Amino acid sequence: MGLSRRTQALLASGLLIIGPARGFAQPATAPARPRCAAGEARPVVGQPYSPELAEQARRAAGAREVRKIEPGGAYTTDLDSDRLNVEVDRVGIVTGVRCG
Secondary structure (H helix, E strand, O other), X not given: OOOOHHHHHHHHXXXXXXXXXXXXXXXXXXXXXXXXXXXXXHHHOOOEOOXXXXXXXXXXXXOOEEEEXXXXXXXXXXXXXXXXXXXXXXXXXXXXXXXX
């Protein structure tokens, strides 16, 4: 089976690749890091809010950041799976924790 002159020229110039390319490095994927786990921070529910308590809850949940959610407050609606939201009532008692 002979190759056409055009095919021979393309092969010689390196512009024609026949067959699947092998041996190319695949991009490394970062290992999945743990996300926020609000259940681990539930022990703070029922306690008076403080920055120290919020930090304790953040660490327990494994979240990157923490945000205090107060009644009537204005907050962004973006979801961040690495953020712990600490919800408080009008007198400052933690009523719930959730990720997002």
